[in-house]
Amino acid sequence: MVVDDIEVARAVERGEVGGDVIVADEQPTQDATSTVMTDESGLEPQPTDDEQASGTSGRHGMPKITIVLLTMAAAWLGLSLLHELSSVIAPLFFALNLLITAYPIHTWLVKHKCPRWISATSAGTVVIIVLAAGLAGMVWSVAAMISQLQSYIPQMEKIYSQLLEWSTRLGYSQEVITQKLKKIDPQQVMSVVTSLVSDTTSVVTMIVVILTGMIFMVMDTPQMHDRLHMAGQRKPGAVIALESFAHGIRKYWLVTTVFGLIVALFDWAALLIIGVPLAGVWALFSFLTNYIPNIGFIIGVIPPALLALFDDGWVAAIAVVIAYSVLNFVIQTIIQPKFAGDAVGLTPTMSFVSLLLWGWVFGALGTLIALPCSLLVKATLIDHDPGARWLNTLISSRPTEGLEDDPDEDPDGLVADR
Template sequence: MSETPPTPTSLPRLLTISLGLAATGVVLWFMRDLSDILTPVFLALNLMIAAHPIFLWLTGHRVPRVLSSIITGLTTILVLVLFFWALGWAGAQLVYELPNYSDQLTELYNQVIRQLSRLGISQTQITEQLKSINPTSVLGVVQGVLTGAQGIFSLLSVVVCVILFCVMDLMGLGKRLTIVDRLHPNFGQSLRAFSKGVRGYWLVSTFFGIIVAVLDSIALALIGVPLAMAWGVLAFLTNYIPNIGFFIGLVPPALLGLLVGGPMKGLLVVVVYCVLNFVIQSLIQPKFAGDAVGVTPTVSFISLLFWAWLLGPMGALLALPFTLLVKAIFVDGDPDARWFNALIASDPDTALAPTPQAAALGDDADDDHDADPRVVQPPAARADLG
C-alpha cells in the first residue's frame, strides 16, 4: 500500500502574528530612519497626482504630450513658489506694520514692568537675569533656527527634483497603467482609487483652508485688527502646515490685536482663532477629508497621530495620503483582504464590491450561459470570446 503524503500544516496562529508584528516593526523603523527622503518624495508624488488632470486636459485638447508634461510640471513648481512667496509676503506685512505702533509697544513694555513689580520682580532683577543668559544657549537657538531653514530648503530641493523626474515619466504613464490593468486588474483598480483619494484630500484641504481664511478675515475685521485680509491669506497657507501652522497664523494678528486694543482684544483674537481652528479643522475637516479619501473619521484621526509620530510634521501633513497608499496596496489590491474595508472604509459596501477578476469571470459565465452549445461557432468568434 502506498502511503499518502502528509498534508502540509500551516504555522501556528500566534507565531504567524508574532512574525507579522516583527516584520512591521522593522519596516516602520526603516521608514522613520528614512523620513528625510521618504516624505519629500511622497509629497512630490502627491502634487503630481493632484496636477495630473491638467496633463489629461491638455492632451485631450491635442497639445503634444511632451509640452503637456512640461506645463504640468512647471505649474506644480509655480504653485510651490507662490505658496512660499505668499508666506514671506504675509510676514513682511507684519514687519512693515509694527513701526507704526512704536508708542503702543513702549506702553506695553511699561505695563509688563509694572505688573512684574507688583509681583516683587524689579526691573533691575530682569536686567540681571538677561545679563546672565549664556551666549552659548542663544547661539544654540540661532543654530536650531538656521538648521530648520536649511531643512526646509533641502526638502524643497528634493521635491522640485522629484517633480522634474516625474515630468519625464508622465508621457508614458498611461501605457504603463494599461499594462498593469491587463496583468493585475485588482492593483490597477486600487491605484486609481489611491489617485482619486489623493486629489480629493488636497481638494478638501484647500476648500476648508479657504473657509478658515474667510472666517478669520471677517472676524479680524469685526474685532478691528489691521491687515485682516493679509492674516486671512496667512491662515489659508498655514492650514497646510501641520502642528505649528496654526501658531504661525495666529501670532501676527494676535500681536496687532494686543497693540491696537490691549490685552482683551489680543485675547479675543486668540479665542476666535482657537474656536474656528478646533471646530473646522479638528471636527469638520477630518470627516470630509476621510470621506474624500475613503476611510472613517476614526481612522482619519488615528492616522494623523500615527504618521506624525512616525515621520514628524510632514507625516502629519501627508497622513491621509500615506494611509490611503497602505490601504491601496494591502487591502484594495488583495481580494482576500478586502473584507477589512468593512471596518475602515467610509462606505462599508466597498467590501462587497466585486473585484475586476470576479466581474470578468461573471461576464464570461454569462456569455457561456447565453451561447447555444449546439451552434458551432467559427474560430474567430471563439478567439474573441477567449
C-alpha cells in the same frame, strides 16, 4: 495498492489474466487538494484545547503573538528606514502628490489632441507655479509680521511691565526673575540660531529635491497610462489600489484648497471687523496653514492674535482667537469632513495620530503629507485586501465600507463584488 495494480497490468499485457480484472480491495481515490478531512458526523474537526491554548494559526502554523510581534517589528523597521531617508522620500512623495493632483490637466490636453509631452510639461509647469506662489506667500507673511512687530516695541515694553507686576503679585519678585534671566547661557542662544540656519538650509535642499524629482516625474508622465494598463493585466488588484489612492489624493487636495479659501475669506472679514493690521496678509497665512491638518489653524492664529494684542490689547487678541476657533470648528470640523470624507476616510483620532506619526517620520513636511501617507497605506494594505477590511471598522470614518463584500462575512460568495 500501487504495486498490485502494476502487477495486474503486466499480467494483462502477457495474456495471463483477462482484461476485465477487478481488484477487490481497491478504494476510490480523491484529490487531496480538493477534499477536506471530516469526522464521523460529517463536520470539519475542531481544534483541540491544546491547539487553542497555543494560539496557533492554521494558515501560518505559528503562534499569533509571534505574528503580531513580527509585524510590529517590520513596521518599526520600515518607519525607521523612512525616517533615515526622510530628506529624500518626503520631498519626492510631496512632488508626487502635486503631480497626481495636476494629472487631469494632462489627460484633458491629451483628449483634445495635444501631444503628450507638451501636456505633461504643461501640468508640471502649473504645479511649479502654484508651489512658487505658496512659498512666496509664506515668506511674505513672515516678513510682514517681522516688519510690523518692529513698530510695536513700546507696546511690548508695556506688556512686559504688566507681566512683571503680575508675577510680583504671584510671589515672584523682579529680582528673582532677573536672576533667572541672567542664567540663560549665550551658547544656548547660539545653538538655537544655528538650528534655525540649519533648518533654512534644509528647506532649500527640500525645494531642490522637489523640483528635481518633479522634472523626472514629468518625463515619465506621458507613458504612465500605458504602464498602468499593462501592469493591470498582471496585477489588477495593485493597480486598482493605486488608482484609488490617486483619486483620493486629488479629492483631498481639492477639498482642502476650496475650504481653505472659504476659511481664509471668513478670517479676513473677522480681522477687518476687529481691526487687526494686515488682515489680508493673515488671511493668506491662514489659507496656507490650512493644509496642515488639525493644528494648522493654531499656527495661523498666532500672528494676528499677537498684533491684535499689541495694537488693541487683550480683548482684541481674545476676540481673534475666538473668531478663528469658531470658524475652524464650524467649517473645518463640521462641514468639510462631509465633503472630504471619501478622500481619506479616517476618523478624527486616526487623523491626529497620522499627524504625529508622519511628523516624526518625515519632520515638518510630514505634517503636510500626513493624511496622504495614511491614505496610501490604507488604500494599498487595507481597502483592497479582503482579509484586512475588518480594520476599517476601527479606523475608517465609514466603518461599514467593504464589509458587504468581505469573504469572512459572506463565506458562500453570495454577495456580488461591487
